[in-house]
Amino acid sequence: MSPLVRFRDCDHSVFVSYAHADNEVYGNWVSDFASELTKDLAAELARVPTGRAVLPPVHLSEDNGPLAGELSEQLKARVARSFAVVVVVGRHYVDSAWCGQELAYFQQAFGNAGLNGRLYIVALAQEPITLAAAKPVWRQVFAGRNPVWQTYFEDDAVARPVAVMRDDGKAPTQAFARRFDRLRDDLVGKIKADLGGAQPNPQATRLLIGVGAPELETAIAGFAASARAHEPSVALLDFAALDQRAQLAARLRDAERLVLPFHQGQPRMWAVAGGQLAVLLECWRKMGKPDEQVFALDLSEVPPTEPAEPEHLEWLAKLACPKLLPAALLTRLFPPAAPAVVGQAVAAAARPVRLYIESNRNEPWQWKLLGEQIRPLWQKLLDERQIHVPLNLRPSGLNIDEIDLFNLDDADGLILLWGQKEARSLLSQINLVEDRLTELAPAIVAYLSPPKPQAEQAVPALGWQVLRFQQQEAPPPKAVLPEQGDAIELTRFLNDVLDRTSRRHKLSPV
Structure with missing residues (x-):
């Protein structure tokens, strides 16, 4: 490739x-x-x-x-x-x-x-x-x-x-x-x-998993799936990237932690002591990345196709980073949250809740107006549950024309706007978003009206619930308010977002 x-x-x-x-x-x-x-x-x-x-x-x-x-x-x-x-x-x-x-x-x-x-x-x-x-x-x-x-x-x-x-x-x-x-x-x-030199996905990869021997691919994929249950921003490095140093440097530059999978088998890059793992570690260090964020994934339980030569085993023995089995490494990377103390305020989530609201050239400001209606509802939910989780609405919306620049797995909730687009366009857009997700977060379609569908009419959106919002001119500036029948559903959607966030960050009420 x-x-x-x-x-x-x-x-x-x-x-x-x-x-x-x-x-x-x-x-x-x-x-x-x-x-x-x-x-x-x-x-x-x-x-x-x-x-x-x-x-x-x-x-x-x-x-x-x-x-x-x-x-x-x-x-x-x-x-x-x-x-x-x-x-x-x-x-x-x-x-x-x-x-x-x-x-x-x-x-x-x-x-x-x-x-x-x-x-x-x-x-x-x-x-x-x-x-x-x-x-x-x-x-x-x-x-x-x-x-x-x-x-x-x-x-x-x-x-x-x-x-x-x-x-x-x-x-x-x-x-x-x-x-x-x-x-x-x-x-x-x-x-x-x-x-302009822009990269297709500038968001940082919180965990980058390096390349192992071919027989380790299934085990590496399994570890990656387990890691994504704790942190969506997990990426696997392709072997082809090792031959493209500029591409490799870009992947490592955006990574916060590096995992080196190994076993007792011959590495792919056999001409270098330590193989491809040595190449990755050398590049990591040349970029000024700390050794403290490098971890070795011990997959020795997988039988090697070809035993490693002595120089490779010697390199592994000298490797100073933690060498842990999959379960132990997951615990090291994602330690369980300490139990909450009764009567003591719970710490906030590791990062704010990210609610992505679509923006596009046909509805350039509605995402912001919609966000203004969501903030007080969100605060009301936090007050009821006595949890402090700040809400982060993307400062420029989710520009659907630049969707490749967004890491949608970071989203805790997704809202697509349906104003001037046709139904077919909406369905294509939903497919476009879902194809970029490892796990679908709570998601809705905000139908901006007028015009609006009749209350008894079902609007198909591939399983995404469609909620109606009335655009109003007064008082200025123009507002986007949920219609009476759908305001309850909007609160239910935000409850789903908060429930998912609480599970991911292991939050408890005060």
């Missing part, structure tokens, strides 16, 4: 994977899509210092020639040298083995980081979504994950996408532009962030 290619180094800004027959059946839809993407990227990046004399082109997979057979080395190189990939799924796409190979190679080249940040899936009709998801290559690539579909069709009964261009050919249709603008803006934002 390779690191994601930087925009300044890529050969193609976007690789568009599609079936040639879909382009023909839908009246050159893919070609028109690529043409609009090429023009818009040029316009959006015209004044951005890209370091390129010419903007990298958008590449259509059809240009590679054959439509079947094994993926050529030339095509693999084009995928690997593209900043992003757009997969256009029509009814002929699902029958194309060539298209499936392109998707599989993209995942092989860039892993989950590519699937999360550089892949866009465009659906031209409803039926191909179902058919594609049932394909073995699709299940293999996404491995239980829920890909986010961007639907470019209006009616499930009409097996055609919305038209790209108006009849006069002078501009895109409104139906197309409404969808296309979201994809373009997200891609442009990621390109600008990459050119």
Whole structure:
């Protein structure tokens, strides 16, 4: 697996994977899509210092020639040298083995980081979504994950996408532009962030688990799952990162604690005494990180495929950090809270409760107005339970256009706004959020009205409860108030947030 290619180094800004027959059946839809993407990227990046004399082109997979057979080395190189990939799924796409190979190679080249940040899936009709998801290559690539579909069709009964261009050919249709603008803006934002050196996830990783021998992967994954029960911000280091020192340094820089898994087997990097663990520890120390935050995970109960050579065992013997079995290391990293003393105030949580409220360009301030209504309800709950847990509303909201920059596992509660977006857009957004979560926190959708659904109407939101909020102009500034029937449900949601926080931080009432 390779690191994601930087925009300044890529050969193609976007690789568009599609079936040639879909382009023909839908009246050159893919070609028109690529043409609009090429023009818009040029316009959006015209004044951005890209370091390129010419903007990298958008590449259509059809240009590679054959439509079947094994993926050529030339095509693999084009995928690997593209900043992003757009997969256009029509009814002929699902029958194309060539298209499936392109998707599989993209995942092989860039892993989950590519699937999360550089892949866009465009659906031209409803039926191909179902058919594609049932394909073995699709299940293999996404491995239980829920890909986010961007639907470019209006009616499930009409097996055609919305038209790209108006009849006069002078501009895109409104139906197309409404969808296309979201994809373009997200891609442009990621390109600008990459050119500025921004990392896709700047939040600190509280626990980074290093690389062990191949036979230790199951045991390491089990330890990581147990650690996440105490602390969501746990990350596993990929072996490929050891060959990319800049990437490795970035991962270690953001980590607060480092775990080195070991047993009595030969390490992967056998040419260095101590193997990959020695490489990790050396890099950790060069960055000025303290040895006190390094721990060795003893997995000696796992039989080695090949016994370690003496120099590796000697390095382990000299390793000064604590060497603990999984259960003991979990206790060391996450000591149990001391029991509360009757009549004595309970200490606050290790960090404030984090309630993430969506913000976007259509509702830029509603998150803040909604937060102003939540604060007094939260304080009322704290007074009733006699617990001091400050509430932290993100100072800029949860910008849905920059969701890759947020570590959503840090969230104690999630609120998505439903104002101007369509129902399909809301469902896609819910999928986008849930795909970034290890464990779903209490979550609701705030329906901003007017207009509003009738009280007896059920609004589908994939299991997220929809609560209605009336936007009012008086008294100024404009307020977002829960409707009478849903105010109780809002309090119930905050109770769920507080209950979850109390369990995670082991809080007790005074």
